[in-house]
Amino acid sequence: MMVTFVSQCEKSALKKTRRVLDAFANRIGDNTWQTLITEDGLLTVKKMLRKTASKSTAVSCHWIRSRARSQFLWVVGSKLKFNQQGIVPVNTTAKEIIMDVKQLKPIKGVVYANTHLQKxxxxxxxxxxxxxxxxxxxxxxxxxxxxxxxxxxxxxxxxxxxxxxxxxxxxxxxxxxxxxxxxxxxxxxxxxxxxxxxxxxxxxxxxxxxxxxxxxxxxxxxxxxxxxxxxxxxxxxxxxxxxxxxxxxxxxxxxxxxxxxxxxxxxxxxxxxxxxxxxxxxxxxxxxxxxxxxxxxxxxxxxxxxxxxxxxxxxxxxxxxxxxxxxxxxxxxxxxxxxxxxxxxxxxxxxxxxxxxxxxxxxxxxxxxxxxxxxxxNNVAVESSLTSHIQTCLNAFPDSERSQKQSAVAKKLAEDIEHVKVLAGAAGCGKTKIALEWAGLRGAQQIIWVCPRVQICQGMFTELKASDEPYLQDATVEIFTGEFKYTNNFETPTPESEQLIADIVITTIDQLLSGVISHTKADRLLNYLSAHIVFDEFHEYINMPAFNLLFAELVISRNQLNNGSNILLVSATPNYFYLENLLNLDVDYDVVEMPSFNCKKYQFDFVRYDETKEDEANPLYQNQKLTTFTISNTATTAQKSFIHNLAKENAVLLHSKYKKSDKQQLFNSVFESFKKSGTGVFDQLRSGPIVQASLNISCDYMISEMTTAENCLQRMGRLDRFGQNDNVNRYTIVIPENVYINKGVGAVSRFLATSNSLLSSKAWYQFLVDNTDNGNKVFTIVDIYQLYKDFYQLPSAVDLIEQDSISAMKKSAMLITAKVSEPQTMIARKKQQTQRAKISNNSLRGDSRFVQMAVCNVDNQNTPAFIEEYAYTIPVDEMEKVDNLTASTELIQGYGDSTNNLLTYMVKKHHRIKGGTKPYKDFILLNDAKDPEYPVHLSYTPNDLLAVGGESARHSAAIYYAVCEKQAIGAISNKNLTYKKD
Incomplete structure (x- = not known):
């Protein structure tokens, strides 16, 4: 590619930038350079310019696409020296012209509030x-x-x-x-x-x-x-x-x-x-x-x-x-x-x-x-036709007994305008339709539909608007998350000036909380108070540190609003303990249940296993004959079982450790295959918890790791979701042997403990065993959800639930103190415009950083092939988004284990692998990695490792981006790439 660099540097920055640019390009003018260069070379120039940048630095880069057209790529340093197209402005001014504006002059003795000279x-x-x-x-x-x-x-x-x-x-x-x-x-x-x-x-x-x-x-x-x-x-x-x-x-x-x-x-x-x-x-x-x-x-x-x-x-x-x-x-x-x-x-x-x-x-x-x-x-949603669009949607449904019951539930929810209302009902009972009808009855001009995760937003966006048979044909529906900002379909990006104004805005809790945990978006709280709110799958916040308390703050703020609370909490598993003890709701009055019309039969199986075994003896690794969902508590278990069965089954793998493009493609593939009247391209789905909520898909058999009552029933909601099976639907829950005998600590116990749910998960498992006659009884969906309600009436279970809840609250208090207690702003520094979003210092999802990793092919599961490719490349044009990956700082630093600390390895080796002479300290690299252009490398390609000793220098805990012929497998550690028999 042919590029041109234009310098508008001043003072000492002139010499510094000229040394860098002279090393890579030909000087064709006092302040202009031009050269042929690769994308990697251009990124190197940009990084070197950034290292020497000061307040006096200003360099723009343009890609010469043809004789008649160039494309502005980026600016290093002060963007004020250039206009929006990276061009040096001539004969312009940002100041008011005295002939155009009536000047106010300060009066001696008058005290002013601002430069507008307001008294x-x-x-x-x-x-x-x-x-x-x-x-x-x-x-x-x-x-x-x-x-x-x-x-x-x-x-x-x-x-x-x-x-x-x-x-x-x-x-x-x-x-x-x-x-x-x-x-x-x-x-x-x-x-x-x-x-x-x-x-x-x-x-x-x-x-x-x-x-x-x-x-x-x-x-x-x-x-x-x-x-x-x-x-x-x-x-x-x-x-x-x-x-x-x-x-x-x-x-x-x-x-x-x-x-x-x-x-x-x-x-x-x-x-x-x-x-x-x-x-x-x-x-x-x-x-x-x-x-x-x-x-x-x-x-x-x-x-x-x-x-x-x-x-x-x-x-x-x-x-x-x-x-x-x-x-x-x-x-x-x-x-x-x-x-x-x-x-x-x-x-x-x-x-x-x-x-x-x-x-x-x-x-x-x-x-x-x-x-x-x-x-x-100007700030509140304008008059819309949302209620008429909702009515059109409802008219398309048959006037069946099920529809009549849904309408009755919606009316009961809409009658009481003063209280926060909760819609409970089994998966597949039509909660989305009821929520829309509730909003229509309440005269909603706009609905903000809040989801706990981006994947749930995607599913809801698809269901309401972006599918072949959407709920709402004519209403405008917008998805607004950190990575997806589209209106009506995934091909139409939402212009910034039109964001958050659609009839229905589907967003994450993170976006909504930005009005609470930041200063710049504080006025968003008023938009939240103006619209009708649906909190979908709200139960997911209950064990999430910080979210459980901040979510409760948002709910409490809907009380005593002038036009009614107009808030609906929706979940098949509403966690009655949280509703009573944190939100102070009357579960007998404020919770309205929609009964299931699914009369099919269900039966639980309880299987004990040795979680150290990674073969057919482990139910999570077994190949199945029926259309099966095998759902693990972690992505790693799902990945390893998928790799183990790669040549044996027609399966698809879905979890959260993908780069954005793969995540979207696989999400669509899963939905199209397993939705009602889907393509059936796949026989098996191996997944982390990502599929357990608001994904309208179904299977004939399910295997799940031991988990909380909420997760257990949410997962079961994907088992014969559409009530099409005549045989008894079997739901297998697998329990590690050490949990069963209550001795020792394994991976499952550690995971549940860190998510503040170990005690309540054990209580639910024991309750199910006792009340299903150890899996010998057959139930309907209605029976199972009655068991769920009974579980929250059992004193011994409630005691354990309370212990987990208090543990979660304590973690929340510590996280809020560390992350939310003090919104900060930098002083004495003018913020430069950036095209690519960086990771916020106040992220509640944990301390994540952008990471890069080499690609590994696992088609041969016993001999992974490390190939000359990285998971993604960084576009030279700053207007283009980076198809990036993130990882927690705990993972990057080895969870306190120095032998697994990839960042320390990076500090020692990266400057030799990627060029340069200066190794940096850990905290500097971690801070830089908030920018997608400076990711922490968690692994390197074979050629890059040659600079530090070749294959022998590969870190034992290195994390690769695994792929196979069928699909991407995602980020996985080196030690988990191969299947090892005991």
Whole structure:
């Protein structure tokens, strides 16, 4: 490929970039290079430029496709030196032209809130009033928390009285400044490493002035939380120097402002709040203002002494408690904090977008309510025809007894608008249809359909819209996940401007929680409160650390909404313990069950086995005659059994350890083969837990590893799902010998323990054995789900379930503290635009990193063939997505076992294999691997290993991307590639 490099570097970056570019390309101008180069060579150039990059670096790269056309590929360094096409702009300006815009000039003695020159008192009142009205729009009965929104709004930016901010904000050069995280001082001579940000100063002022305020005691914690967290916490290199207590903030402020500090905290703050209070009284035509109750008119110098060591509000507080009531109380508190904070941040953004003239006009003419209505109209789903589309869908179903019962269930769910409702029912009973009918009866303008995993989103998207016979012919349906953003089908990407506005948006819990665990997407919580919500397969969150508590916060926030809760939790296995003890629901009233019309017979088999055996003696490895699903708790077991039977059976393998393209292709193949009236291309499916929920497929026989009651019945939902078998459907549950005799710890026990479900899984297994006469009884689906309900009434089982639940809550508290407690933002660094998404620092799914691995062919299971190919290549065009792979940091680092630490091996060997001279430390490589262009290598091709000793240098724990003639097998460790007989 022929490429051209254009440099717009300055200062010392000129020499550095010229040395790199001169080594690879011919200089054809002072700032231009051109050469023929391979894709690998171009990636090397890009990486070398990045290593030497500084603030003065700016290099663009263009691919010469023909004489008449070039394609912009990427920029290293400052993208501001180029336009969107990578072209150097000439004779352009981003500044306002004096002839076009009426200039406002700062007036001496006036205090400003931002570079729009909004008066601070107007800004504070407007944000407080808009936040209050916004809260009341959603929660008209929660007046106390609306008051909290008002007071926090009136005091959120009081810290901008800081003389340092005021001297900065009036400078003409800052007129067009727009920070991504609000208005903060942006000056190369100024450092927030030594100076508090305005939200920190605001929190200090409120703490001091509200010390003796008695009228707001109940809501004071929510006010403190909203004021401090209306901006993300600033990341500081010298964090231990301290901005974590009120005393430390005061000391930092005093060291910079000296005697002015006392005036800022007392005289100036009180005068400003008195002014805001007067504006409030005039606006509301009232003699009193709620704001007067929130602060003292006098400042006691001794007040701060009481708070010198008091920490600032934590973003999330969850105790490491043995009591579920403690978690329930904190869920409620955190949910309320989410609501108030979201309203404050949204109000701040709306008001800050106004010109100073418009803001003044809104206040003087009492039109702030109009601003709220206008903005809500822009942000909430517009009038749609969703209800009529749903009715058209329902009319297509026959008027059968089953349809009539489904309608009766939907009506019962829709009758009570105040409570969170739960739809329970066996797999295949039509829960999706009932949920749609419920939304239609409730007059839904938009449905946000929330799923626990991307694969479930794919299945739901296919079922509702992207199949040959979709539920909804005319409605717009969007899938919105980290990797899939399409509308109506998988061939139509959703433009960014049209995302999240379809009639039905199918998304993951991760996307929804981004409004709770981040700052930039905080206003998404309001979109969540505006739409009708369906939480599909919600039981999956219950044992997932962090998700179980944060999900509960989202559910609690639907209570007392102005137009009803409009939330439906859907699951065949609703986990009655969680509903009662964490969500505080009445399972006899709030849960509505749809009975199954499947009258076919089912029977359990219980088989003990030695889990160390990987041959026909192990039921998970056996070849079967019927159309069979063999479902393992882990992907590795499914992979090994698939490889073992590669030449013996017509099977397909599905799990989560694939690159994105293979995952999508295999998901489609599985669905097409095993769906109702499917192609039947495959006889067997070997799978991890990925198929156990919301995948409308069926088999004639099932084998499953021992698991929880929820997983057990979810898997059974794929056994004769469509009720077509006349023979008794047999469901085999396999139990490791060491679990049966309750002695020793094997792989299954370790997995269940790490997922907080070992005790409840054992309880369910024993309950099934006792109540099925050791597998000799035959049941209907109705009978089995009655057993499931009875299980949650058994005191001995409930005790074990509670122990697992508390273990899960403790892990949640630790994970939330580590990952969610402090949304942070980098300071003194301008964020550059990026085309490829990186892994978030606050990911709740675990510490994952992008990885690369060599390909291995296992058609000969005893002699794997290591081939000269890597799992994927990185496109040179940054607009193209990377077909990447990820892995947990625990796996990369060997789960604490130094002999399996692939990262340490990478540190020592990679620079010799891939070129370069400098080996890096572990944490540097892990940090770089959040970018898909800098993956950690978990294995190398044979030729690449030659640089470090050849085949003998292959790491024993290396992880390869296995393939065979039939399909991709996915990421699997070297030691699991071959079948070894004992």
């Amino acid at each position: 601070l008192e107007y800004h504070l009142f407007a944000v407080g009033f808009v936040a209050e009205q916004l809260y009341l729009n959603f929660y008209p009965e929660k007046t106390k928390l609306a008051n909290a929104a008002f007071i926090s709004g009136c005091m959120h930016d009081i810290g901008k009285l800081d003389p340092s901010f005021q001297s900065w904000v009036i400078k003409p050069k800052n007129k067009t400044y727009q920070a991504e995280d609000g208005q903060h001082i942006d000056d190369t001579k100024f450092s927030f490493e030594k100076h508090p940000r305005h939200n920190e100063i605001s929190a200090l002022i409120f703490q001091c002035l509200s010390d003796s305020a008695k009228g707001i005691c109940a809501i004071k914690p929510s006010i403190k939380h909203a004021i401090y967290w209306h901006h993300a916490k600033a990341f500081r290199v010298k964090e231990r120097d301290g901005f974590d207590t009120y005393g430390k903030i005061f000391n930092k402020l005093k060291s910079n402002l000296g005697e002015k500090t006392q005036q800022l905290l007392s005289q100036h703050s009180i005068e400003m709040l008195n002014t805001v209070s007067e504006i409030d009284k005039q606006y509301r035509k009232s003699e009193n203002s709620l704001l007067d109750k929130a602060y003292s008119k006098e400042f006691d110098d001794e007040t701060l002494v009481n708070y010198e060591y008091t920490p600032l509000p934590a973003y999330k507080e969850y105790p490491l408690s043995e009591s579920l009531n403690d978690y329930q109380n904190k869920i409620l508190t955190n949910a309320h904090n989410n609501e108030v904070r979201a309203c404050l941040i949204t109000a701040d953004r709306w008001v800050s977008s106004l010109s100073a003239t418009d803001l003044s006009s809104y206040i003087k003419n009492n039109k702030l309510n109009d601003l709220v209505e206008e903005q809500l109209a």
